[in-house]
Amino acid sequence: MRKWTGCGTTEDREAAERWWIRILRAVDDPECSVPRKVRVHAASCLAASQWEKRIVDDGDTWNVDCVSRAAFFANEAISYGFTSPSTLYVGAGIRRLLNTPRIPGVDYNRFDEFSFSFEAIAKRDEEVVEIASRREAKVSKAPNAYHCATPGCGIEATKKSGLLRCAGKCPAELKPSYCSKECQRAHWKDHRKVCNPDARAKEEQSRHPNHRPRTSNSPPTLSSENITDRRTKGKEHIIKWPAPALPGGKVKVTTNTCSPAFMKDVRDIATNEARTVVRRQAA
Numbered sequence: 001m002r003k004w005t006g007c008g009t010t011e012d013r014e015a016a017e018r019w020w021i022r023i024l025r026a027v028d029d030p031e032c033s034v035p036r037k038v039r040v041h042a043a044s045c046l047a048a049s050q051w052e053k054r055i056v057d058d059g060d061t062w063n064v065d066c067v068s069r070a071a072f073f074a075n076e077a078i079s080y081g082f083t084s085p086s087t088l089y090v091g092a093g094i095r096r097l098l099n100t101p102r103i104p105g106v107d108y109n110r111f112d113e114f115s116f117s118f119e120a121i122a123k124r125d126e127e128v129v130e131i132a133s134r135r136e137a138k139v140s141k142a143p144n145a146y147h148c149a150t151p152g153c154g155i156e157a158t159k160k161s162g163l164l165r166c167a168g169k170c171p172a173e174l175k176p177s178y179c180s181k182e183c184q185r186a187h188w189k190d191h192r193k194v195c196n197p198d199a200r201a202k203e204e205q206s207r208h209p210n211h212r213p214r215t216s217n218s219p220p221t222l223s224s225e226n227i228t229d230r231r232t233k234g235k236e237h238i239i240k241w242p243a244p245a246l247p248g249g250k251v252k253v254t255t256n257t258c259s260p261a262f263m264k265d266v267r268d269i270a271t272n273e274a275r276t277v278v279r280r281q282a283a
């Protein structure tokens, strides 16, 4: 993996692939024992690396050999019970390929034998639908608790504890949650009307100018203070951004390590990229 990514060493993708193949072949070598766990990881890495090589330089031509090698390695890993994101990604890509108009001259029968991948993907699809419907049921009971209240923010939380709740005196059914202090500050102008009795008093005061109550202009504290700069401590957040190439045109990203501010930066970059892609396709 370090050779593939260049982490702490010189990046050499071909060397990485040679290592993974040696690990896979070691199973036939009585002198060398490689645990099954390592072997299936190597197969999963090879699936991803071959899949990455499927498109030839000009961007329009597919290397069918790379695609079928990717399918083979993904199937190999899954047949040993290792369903990694890479293997699912490769399998889903191949399924998409089989469902699009066939390219003349390509032997599609060679993909028939990769049944493990297709079964794993079908199972994963079912899981995704089930997870989404469970989440919908949960969110519908307390919608304010799962979405940052600041318009345009777009950060959601997997669990209620993923966001910070206003600790002010606002009524429970209107109590907003925020991904960060910045969002709370940005929303305060609207929220203070329901949250801060002093704000109401101030409005009263405009009707009775001789009475001068003290008013507070700063938002109340939040229910917990977990926001750091780029990272969060295990609080899982969700953000969506446009992905024109994917079904539905959006991708949902879940993280428990990146901070909301960082995720929003990435979303802005991805949104710009997507706009450029759409413009380029239209031209």
Ligand SMILES: [Zn+2]
Pocket (backbone or CB within 6 Å): 148, 149, 150, 153, 154, 155, 178, 179, 180, 183, 260
């Ligand atoms: Zn927010």
Ligand SMILES: [Zn+2]
Pocket (backbone or CB within 6 Å): 166, 167, 168, 169, 170, 175, 176, 191, 194, 195
């Ligand atoms: Zn409040």
